[in-house]
Amino acid sequence: MRILKPVKMVAAALAVLFAVGTAMPVSAVVYTDVPASHWGYADVNRVTDLGFMSGDLLGNFKPNDYIDKFETAKILARMAGYKYTGATAAETEYYNNCYNKHIGFINLYANKFSLWNANANKEIAFLLEKGILVNDDLNQFVVMVNNRESLRALSREEAAVFLVRVMGRTSQLSTTNTNLFADDASITAACKPSVYYLRNVGVVSGGTGNAFSPKSAVVKVAMASMINRAWNIMNPAAPATPPPAATPAPGANYVSVSGTIAKVFADFRAIQVSSSDANNSKIFPAASAATISINGQTKAFADLREGMSFTGLVLNGELVQVAAIGAATQPAGEIPAGSSVLEGIVRTADGKTIGIEVRMLNPRGEIYTEIRTYAIPTDCVITRGNKTATAASIAKDDIVKATINNGVLRRLELQEKDRKFIGEIVAKRTSQTSFGVVPIITIKDADGNLSEMTVSDKTVITRRGVGTTEWYNIRVGDEVDVVAEYDNLVTLYAYGKNTTIEGIVREIHISEEGSALTVENTAGARTVYPIVPGKLDPYTVRVGSRLRIYLDSKEIEGITVLQSTTATGYTGIITRVNSSVIVIKDAVTGVSREFTMDSSTVFRNTVTDRVVNVLALDINMRVHIAVDAASSTRARTVSIL
Secondary structure, three states: OOOOOOHHHHHHHHHHHHOOOOOOOHHHOOOOOOOOOOOOHHHHHHHHHOOOOOOOOOOOOOOOOEOEHHHHHHHHHHHOOOOOOOOOHHHHHHHHHHHHHHHHHHHHHHOOEOOOOHHHHHHHHHHHHHOOOOHHHHHHOEEEEOOEEEEOEOEHHHHHHHHHHHHOOHHHOOOOOOOOOOOHHHOOHHHHHHHHHHHHOOOOOOOHHHOOOOOOEOEHHHHHHHHHHHHHHHOOOOOOOOOOOOOOOOOOOOEEEEEEEEEEEHHHOEEEEEOOOOOOEEEEEEEEEEEEEEOOEEEOHHHOOOOOEEEEEEEOOEEEEEEEEOOOOOOOOOOOOOOEEEEEEEEEEOOOEEEEEEEEEOOOOOEEEEEEEEEOOOOOEEEEOOEEOOHHHOOOOOEEEEEEEOOEEEEEEEOOOEEEEEEEEEEEEEEEEOOEEEEEEEEEEOOOOEEEEEOOOOOEEEEOOOEEEOHHHOOOOOEEEEEEEOOEEEEEEEEOOEEEEEEEEEEEEOOOOOOEEEEEOOOOOEEEEEEOOOOOOHHHOOOOOEEEEEEEOOEEEEEEEEEOOOEEEEEEEEEEEOOOEEEEEEOOOOOEEEEEOOOOOEEEEOOOOEEEOHHHOOOOOEEEEEEEOOEEEEEEEEEEO
């Protein structure tokens, strides 16, 4: 079988074969659709040579194609050091550990969408571990548009956020910006610090009328340009490794230097020193025999950190003596910009590492738990109550609030036995234990952390307008004041609120745990509302009906049908199917029934609970087809049974 190779790959191979005594520049060969006259020529060839981006097998880069999130993940992973070939055993083990740690969460999305590209799962897990992707980012890889799955293109503001993370510059972000784009109001608030940081360092710029166009999709050539500029900032030119310093002759002319270490070039054994004049910085290589001291103790060059105060002696352009003071760029106790906070229960602790069990919501609104393990660095600030604590004092089942920056623990706040906080109820359930059925209430606090609280016969629950009540009379969506002893509820005061909304029923959920409706509002947003038990029979509701819904907080107390829809369903075996027509043999009557399908038809696999497409249908499959009464031959939904 003959396989066509990309033009640049062929060129690289030929360069290796024929470069006998002569260097042949690979970048001299261009993609067929990015000639030397193209504005992005240099950027495209650079990112290709670096291995971050590539073209197709015919040598086309397709510069004006949009980039989806899966392709973005692979690009970011390569920039962050992910290796497809030549990985060491330790690196391979690290990749596998990342995958095993995060695949459970990734599969919440992979199992939901047929368009999910599982080939990128390892890179996504790697990026999640590195903090370059966060869990919420996975919401935008595949989206539903008009009831059909669609790959989400990367936007310019999203690209800015991802590039800042991969550059490791989140600690340098600022919420104060003066040189604004003309369309600043259109930039998502959370993205603004990243957008303006990249503008200030020259990675992005405004277009016509100084507009950034934050929601516009990024094309490949624009991505190549941003990556090339970002990479140059991540890897500034540094001096080559200097030869060993000769023993200074008596009376040699030393030069004294001082300032702050702005950057450490470990590979080149050099440091960049900034003086009090922010515009004055120089790079000094350190002699191999240079003496290094930190806080008065003899150390190695590798122990130097950015942000340390610095004095040194330079001889013949090389540092021969270094005296540094300080620990790191980040002062102890100060929370770096871009940090995340999580709250959970300590499940493992040995003084060096900590395993924290956290509770999270998946895309379907269900709660799941995972244990996140972190090393405890020596400069991590640990407190219990208002007093300083040690890593050795952390015990299993402690409730802890952890501050994380770029995957590193910065602060651990061990909670006292008794604690008070405010939040919102996001779920209610019961759990069967050896002591009987125990009610569990999940509460999201002001920081977005989820806590599962156990209700006992000693718990005092009060609801505004009702008085003292039982746990089943509080509602999802209630704002609450909580007093807890560890994860046991002592008192809970709920602020109920009654509201009315209108929308179209898109899904009906019926289970032993409770029923709910997925309702689409006039803006097209969908929300799942639980039904108060005994208040509404979900079997009387029809998908597609327009309702006025009476809510108690976020639970349905009652409805008024504004516009009803009548649905008829047929179950049978597929005897013929193509992209627009499906024929089944009715399981009840044995009659052959033909239905048409169009772009609005929804396909679902009820076994895996995934939205699929027409390609998932095949002969002899058992399906249920729902049709509108007004058009009894048009399939509205096709469910694989």
